[in-house]
Amino acid sequence: MLITKSKKSNISIIILVFLILIVCSASLFIFATSDKKVKVKISDVGLIQDAQLKQEVAEFYIYEAIEKSMVNPYREMLNQDKYIESPSYNLQNKIEFANLYGNLNDYFYSEFRNRFKNEFENYAFQEEYLNNLKNLIAQDKFSSSFDGENLIFETSLLEIKSTSEKNSVVYFPEIFLNISFSRIGLNSFNAIYNSKEKCKGKETAELMKACFSNELGAFDAESAEKIISEEKKYFLISLTSKKKFLIENNFEKISFEFVAI
Amino acid sequence: MKRKKLFFQKKAQAGTTLSWFVAVFVILFILVLYFIFAGLLAAERYVPLIGKGGNKISIAKTNEDFKAQKKLFYLLNFPLEEGETIKELIILSELHQDKEAEKKFKENSEIILKSSEEGQKECDLLLINDELIYNNLFKGIIIEGKIPAMYKTDFGYAEIFLFSNQQQINARLYSGKC
Numbered sequence: 001m002l003i004t005k006s007k008k009s010n011i012s013i014i015i016l017v018f019l020i021l022i023v024c025s026a027s028l029f030i031f032a033t034s035d036k037k038v039k040v041k042i043s044d045v046g047l048i049q050d051a052q053l054k055q056e057v058a059e060f061y062i063y064e065a066i067e068k069s070m071v072n073p074y075r076e077m078l079n080q081d082k083y084i085e086s087p088s089y090n091l092q093n094k095i096e097f098a099n100l101y102g103n104l105n106d107y108f109y110s111e112f113r114n115r116f117k118n119e120f121e122n123y124a125f126q127e128e129y130l131n132n133l134k135n136l137i138a139q140d141k142f143s144s145s146f147d148g149e150n151l152i153f154e155t156s157l158l159e160i161k162s163t164s165e166k167n168s169v170v171y172f173p174e175i176f177l178n179i180s181f182s183r184i185g186l187n188s189f190n191a192i193y194n195s196k197e198k199c200k201g202k203e204t205a206e207l208m209k210a211c212f213s214n215e216l217g218a219f220d221a222e223s224a225e226k227i228i229s230e231e232k233k234y235f236l237i238s239l240t241s242k243k244k245f246l247i248e249n250n251f252e253k254i255s256f257e258f259v260a261i
Numbered sequence: 262m263k264r265k266k267l268f269f270q271k272k273a274q275a276g277t278t279l280s281w282f283v284a285v286f287v288i289l290f291i292l293v294l295y296f297i298f299a300g301l302l303a304a305e306r307y308v309p310l311i312g313k314g315g316n317k318i319s320i321a322k323t324n325e326d327f328k329a330q331k332k333l334f335y336l337l338n339f340p341l342e343e344g345e346t347i348k349e350l351i352i353l354s355e356l357h358q359d360k361e362a363e364k365k366f367k368e369n370s371e372i373i374l375k376s377s378e379e380g381q382k383e384c385d386l387l388l389i390n391d392e393l394i395y396n397n398l399f400k401g402i403i404i405e406g407k408i409p410a411m412y413k414t415d416f417g418y419a420e421i422f423l424f425s426n427q428q429q430i431n432a433r434l435y436s437g438k439c
Binding site: 124 | 276295340343344349352353422
């Protein structure tokens with residue numbers, strides 16, 4: 001009986017030792033593995049930041065291409081009088097601005113879209129995600145719209161891969177860009193038309209100039225009184241953009257003139 | 262009989278005591294090992310000399326890259342008095358050899374970088390097509406527009422290509438504490 005009691009007490013000691021061993025090993029194991037978890041979390045943050053950096057670069061190039069593709073058709077439409085509905089010319093061969101071209105927004109938008117795609121084709125990227133963007137635009141896998149003032153570009157199909165030693169992330173960012181004429185230093189055709197409607201009744205060239213300058217923030221206005229005959233006179237309005245744009249190889253201001261009727 | 266019983270009882274007690282004595286040493290040994298390993302694991306986290314060292318470096322670097330990229334975009338899109346931006350001046354200067362544009366963007370780059378949000382606290386190094394434009398960051402020698410790799414982890418880094426007429430210009434900015 002006593003011998004069995006002694007054996008029982010030995011077993012309890014052995015169990016105690018093993019329990020301590022198990023508790024220590026388990027806590028060390030948890031300590032070691034939780035350390036790895038922290039590492040994964042930290043590297044994930046790095047990957048997300050890397051993806052965000054790439055998204056910003058992609059947005060930079062899209063913005064660049066949109067800006068160029070908006071300025072050039074805008075300038076051409078003004079120079080070729082395509083913003084005016086059924087353009088007519090007075091006796092001194094000056095264009096008379098009565099109404100805006102009815103399909104102006106559609107025309108501008110189709111011109112913009114073609115140029116935007118051409119612009120992007122000329123970009124020679126080295127990074128995979130930027131080439132994905134280039135392909136996406138070439139294949140029309142983006143949506144855009146134009147309401148006369150704002151050009152909206154949207155896509156959620158751009159694939160951005162970020163890899164580290166241990167992990168890799170595939171990220172599809174929601175890219176949404178809203179670029180307005182005022183943001184690129186111009187006034188919309190509607191704003192020009194509205195200012196013309198407001199100012200056309202002014203009686204002197206000075207008042208006309210002040211009115212246009214007041215209405216159109218992106219342009220410097222000039223107004224000159226022209227006489228056709230003793231009874232007939234008109235005001236020639238010249239608008240010149242305050243901002244210079246890089247057109248081909250030079251900085252140029254956008255300027256155009258019309259007779260407000 | 263009673264004596265015999267007592268003798269066996271004492272023998273059993275001595276055996277149990279000896280077992281406990283050994284067990285205490287084993288337990289103490291296990292605890293010492295535990296503290297050593299726990300200490301090593303803790304040291305691996307916080308002391309860079311042991312194991313792989315701290316992990317915070319990689320986070321700091323990406324943050325610096327963010328700042329550098331933000332600064333580079335700020336510089337390139339900065340409008341001057343007539344609305345022309347630095348990136349447009351760079352295109353004119355590099356692709357069309359416009360000396361006036363070159364002078365203008367070189368003069369303004371320093372002012373713009375210093376006027377940025379982080380500009381007061383941080384220094385920068387700007388390279389356009391590997392040509393050094395502005396530097397108050399790196400004291401060493403830059404060969405072919407490249408900062409030695411060992412310094413790269415200390416600075417935030419951003420790079421962008423400007424495209425015009427199917428040609429490209431490389432703009433790089435390193436940014437870090439002065």
